[in-house]
Amino acid sequence: MPSRTIRVDYLTRVEGEGALELDIRDGAVDGVRLSIFEPPRFFEALLRGRDATEAPDITARICGICPVAYQMSSVHAVENALGLAVPPPIRALRRLLYCGEWIESHALHIVLLHAPDFLGFPDAISMASAHGEMVTRGLALKKTGNALLRLLGGREIHPVNVRVGGFYRAPTADELAALVPDLQAAREQAVALARWVAGFRFPDFERDYEFVALRHPDEYPLNEGRLVSNRGLDIPVSDYDATFEERHVAHSTALQSVLRARGSYQVGPLARFNLNHDRLGPSVQALAAELGLAPGCRNPFRSIIVRAIEVVYACEEALRLIAAYAPPEAPFVAAPPQAGIGVACTEAPRGILYHHYRLNADGSILSARIVPPTSQNQGTIEEDLRIVATRDLDLPEDELRDHCEQAIRNYDPCISCSTHFLRLEVRRR
Secondary structure (H helix, E strand, O other), X not given: OOOEEEEEOOOOOOEOOEEEEEEEXXXXXXXXXXXXXXXXXXXXXXXXXXXXXXXXXXXXXXXOOOHHHHHHHHHHHHHHHHOOOOOHHHHHHHHHHHHHHHXXXXXXXXXXXXXXXXXXXXXHHHHHHHHXXXXXXXXXXXXXXXXXXXXXXXXXXXXXXXXXXXXXXXXXXXXXXXOHHHHXXXXXXXXXXXXXHHOOOOOOOOOOOXXXXXXXXXXXXXXXXXXXXXXXOEEOHHXXXXXXXXXXXXXXXXXXXXXXOOEOOEOOHHHHHHHHHHHOXXXXXXXXXXXXXXXXXXXXXXXXXXXXXXXXXXXXXXXXXXXXXXXXXXXXXXXXXXXXXXXXXXXXXOEEEEEEEEEOOOOEEEEEEEEOHHHHHHHXXXXXXXXXXXXXXXXXXXXXXXXXXXXXXXXXXXXXXHXXXXXXXXXXX
């Protein structure tokens, strides 16, 4: 059988620019490369020398879909370096803001990016001709999530109201109460969306992944917790660098993260669900059971159901937080500058997002390191692709290409987020 190479020059329905190459030799898959070729944007270098209080606004520009995740990891890491603790009302507002991002980001991915794969449509526009109600429902959910971002963050894209120590302005109870009817409607829309995607036909595909996520003693994880896995990992976030390692691969401008002891791992909705199912609350757990989703699910194609379940959870959690809201005495806690090292992980829609900062005594940033979810999942995606391509090797190339792209979209990769670092060496002879 002749050797051949199958290329997807530009991945579609993902955020950012990437490509896929499959090398097939003697009838077997010889090589898989998920090539992320979007130019690095050097955000970590941009942060050096800037005041630490600027970090949330700068890092928010890394992504237009998940800016809150970057802001939350950033403010937590800087506050960790400064030894700063925020009062419960500010903590609750941060969790509420994150709920808005989960709602809008998951709704975008489910309806506009991933559902067409399962229904045989090339895009959401053509899918709308047969499933217009669901497309409308997804857009309505995204609108509700955006309303939370606009109120708490100051605007929907790259919010500007987040600051070290809290917020520049805290909402009034009446402003939050005005969102309740839309959030109640969004919860019902999210339940209907979850039931719809649970009815898709899913490929028979399972792998023995190591799932990694935050775990909090009382809550489904968003901003805080220990890093745990289904293979015994249980560490504070401060041990991240001793446990995980980033590696450069020649075909990608994104670094690939691995567990030092065991290699690749998976972060994101499926990992969160499997490791934190008991934190979802009775009504969401009951919905998951109704949809046939239980802890221990190892089929990444079913992650679309988990995302829908998390939208339901985020709507319920937002309603709970609003009902319990008591405005803080002040919108922020003062953060005097000092030297220090700070780290934080929060749960972006796509998985854990790690920030590490070293600060000077004047509060300026000596160094910064950011490890986004897509960098952490990239090795696992390539392993999935090898199995999918091997299984479907006899299919026509167009079908094989479509199946591989669908396997990539299981992870909702944010490619622009992952192209954050490149070591440049110039040799002149």
